[in-house]
Amino acid sequence: MNKTTTLHADGSREVATEAQLGRASEKPNHEAAAAAVRTLIRWAGDDPDREGLVDTPARVLRAYEEFFSGYAIDPVAYLQRTFEETDGYDEMVVLRDIRIESHCEHHIVPIIGTAHVAYLPDRRVVGISKLARVVDAYARRLQIQEKMTAQIANTINQVLMPRGVAVVIEAYHQCMTTRGVHKSEVAMVTSQMIGAFRHNPTTRREFLAVIGKSGG
Numbered sequence: 001m002n003k004t005t006t007l008h009a010d011g012s013r014e015v016a017t018e019a020q021l022g023r024a025s026e027k028p029n030h031e032a033a034a035a036a037v038r039t040l041i042r043w044a045g046d047d048p049d050r051e052g053l054v055d056t057p058a059r060v061l062r063a064y065e066e067f068f069s070g071y072a073i074d075p076v077a078y079l080q081r082t083f084e085e086t087d088g089y090d091e092m093v094v095l096r097d098i099r100i101e102s103h104c105e106h107h108i109v110p111i112i113g114t115a116h117v118a119y120l121p122d123r124r125v126v127g128i129s130k131l132a133r134v135v136d137a138y139a140r141r142l143q144i145q146e147k148m149t150a151q152i153a154n155t156i157n158q159v160l161m162p163r164g165v166a167v168v169i170e171a172y173h174q175c176m177t178t179r180g181v182h183k184s185e186v187a188m189v190t191s192q193m194i195g196a197f198r199h200n201p202t203t204r205r206e207f208l209a210v211i212g213k214s215g216g
């Protein structure tokens with residue numbers, strides 16, 4: 001049974017199973033989901049029974065399992081194994097250029113971009129691949145970029161309890177590039193700075209320099 005950990009702003013944690021969230025009983029089965037894809041194909045104006053489209057609903061469902069695999073992942077669990085033998089290392093740890101593949105929750109089209117994640121350890125450090133997995137866990141859901149940025153930063157902050165966390169995401173939203181206003185070169189940049197990254201301009205500048213942004 002999948003468990004979901006919700007971190008609240010006051011630092012408290014709530015662990016609920018899918019059943020407690022009411023999701024298990026609400027989740028449609030494969031046939032119902034495939035029928036919904038057929039309906040959308042018909043709604044778009046095509047024939048779901050023609051040769052090229054007949055296997056499309058099944059393919060779409062497999063793609064959705066990948067796109068939205070983050071719902072089954074508990075990001076808090078990734079960060080729970082930490083290392084304290086750091087020989088006094090107390091400088092920032094920066095993971096730069098993590099590819100983001102997400103989907104906008106308003107149009108269910110891709111958000112593609114890059115995340116930069118940093119923290120200032122307080123004795124405990126975490127394996128760097130775990131930070132990238134936390135990014136993936138939140139990206140592989142229906143998202144808005146602002147919320148995803150905050151979720152990544154808040155989770156790292158509340159689980160690792162470092163002296164500071166910084167997350168910057170730069171991304172292109174296909175709902176802007178391929179529809180609507182059709183602005184293909186517009187990147188959206190969001191950032192969440194916590195602790196030393198928010199209060200200490202030197203720390204913030206150092207981080208921005210490492211990720212190739214001019215420090216403000």
Ligand SMILES: [Zn+2]
Nearest residue numbers: 104106107175
């Ligand atoms: Zn959108």
